[in-house]
Amino acid sequence: MADADDSDGGQDERPRIDHGAQCRKVSGVAVRVLLDLLRELAVDGKVALADAERVAEAVLGSEGPIATVYRNTGLGCEAAFSRVAIERQRHDALGRLIAEPLEPLLDVPTGIERRRLGQLFLAIRMMLGEEEYEALRVRAAEMAKRHREAGMVDWPAFHGDPEAALVREHVLVGIARSFKRFDARRDWFLVVLNATPSAVSLGSTAFTPLPPEERAKLAFTEGHMARVLDALFAALRIDTFDSTRLREFSKRWNMAPEKMLNPFFLELARLAMQAK
Numbered sequence: 001m002a003d004a005d006d007s008d009g010g011q012d013e014r015p016r017i018d019h020g021a022q023c024r025k026v027s028g029v030a031v032r033v034l035l036d037l038l039r040e041l042a043v044d045g046k047v048a049l050a051d052a053e054r055v056a057e058a059v060l061g062s063e064g065p066i067a068t069v070y071r072n073t074g075l076g077c078e079a080a081f082s083r084v085a086i087e088r089q090r091h092d093a094l095g096r097l098i099a100e101p102l103e104p105l106l107d108v109p110t111g112i113e114r115r116r117l118g119q120l121f122l123a124i125r126m127m128l129g130e131e132e133y134e135a136l137r138v139r140a141a142e143m144a145k146r147h148r149e150a151g152m153v154d155w156p157a158f159h160g161d162p163e164a165a166l167v168r169e170h171v172l173v174g175i176a177r178s179f180k181r182f183d184a185r186r187d188w189f190l191v192v193l194n195a196t197p198s199a200v201s202l203g204s205t206a207f208t209p210l211p212p213e214e215r216a217k218l219a220f221t222e223g224h225m226a227r228v229l230d231a232l233f234a235a236l237r238i239d240t241f242d243s244t245r246l247r248e249f250s251k252r253w254n255m256a257p258e259k260m261l262n263p264f265f266l267e268l269a270r271l272a273m274q275a276k
Contacts (some may be wrong), residue, residue: 018197034059093140093158094133096248097168100159101231109254112228114192116220120228123192124171127178165235172236173253175229176260182267186225193220223275229268236261 037055041047098121105111112120125133147158158164179185234240238258241249249257 030059045139086219089094092121092137092169093144093153094137094171096144096155097140097159097164098124098232100236102228105227105231110224110227112224115264119193119195123189124175126192128171128174132174136167136170139163143167168235169249169252172233173260176236176264178266179267182264182271186222186271190220190222193225221275222271226268226272226275230272233261233265233268237265238262 001025004227034056037059038052041051095117099106099117102112102117106114128136143163144153144158146245147154147161236257238261241257246257254262
């Protein structure tokens with residue numbers, strides 16, 4: 001899954017995880033085995049200290065009576081700790097939702113580096129506007145809460161929630177609308193995606209044209225941009241709409257999807273051709 005480690009404020013959806021649960025489980029197995037062995041040795045409810053120490057050494061030993069349990073539980077601990085470490089990075093449910101279609105492009109030469117996702121989220125936030133972006137973050141956070149059990153979010157269920165499609169649609173419509181002046185927005189987008197977080201000072205409407213020779217020097221290029229946007233907008237391609245979805249989209253936005261999106265898709269195709 002794509003990890004969205006965006007820490008630019010907003011509602012904190014970090015899970016509340018019982019970090020000691022796995023350790024208690026391991027200790028509990030060992031203690032129960034120890035007690036069972038001591039009961040077998042007990043005479044009139046008493047066990048000699050030397051016998052208790054011998055049993056304890058056996059239980060603690062790497063080849064003792066529960067060595068297999070230790071090995072199996074150790075693997076479980078590693079997996080659990082790994083899940084917790086990953087979960088800590090998933091602070092932003094909206095970021096997770098945005099980044100999910102980018103999974104095949106993450107950390108591959110033709111795609112986008114994970115470390116650049118924060119810049120992508122910043123660009124989208126600026127394109128949508130602070131108020132709209134925060135409203136969508138709240139919706140995504142509430143959705144994550146509905147799919148959280150035992151401190152962990154069920155991300156497949158989160159992404160499959162009908163509300164997720166609506167939130168993603170709002171994000172993509174906002175992006176498409178911001179690209180009405182495509183070339184100017186393209187240059188702005190490339191500047192933001194190639195900047196370090198502390199260096200971004202351009203507002204969402206502060207367009208600075210980039211000469212072709214400057215664009216050619218960028219690490220995140222027009223080709224990367226075309227592939228990222230194409231992946232993000234896969235869910236809004238016209239051929240994915242059935243009649244019901246066409247009707248509902250048109251009602252929500254007071255415009256047919258092809259009228260709203262086709263100009264953007266044409267420009268995106270042109271960008272992809274130019275980048276080859």
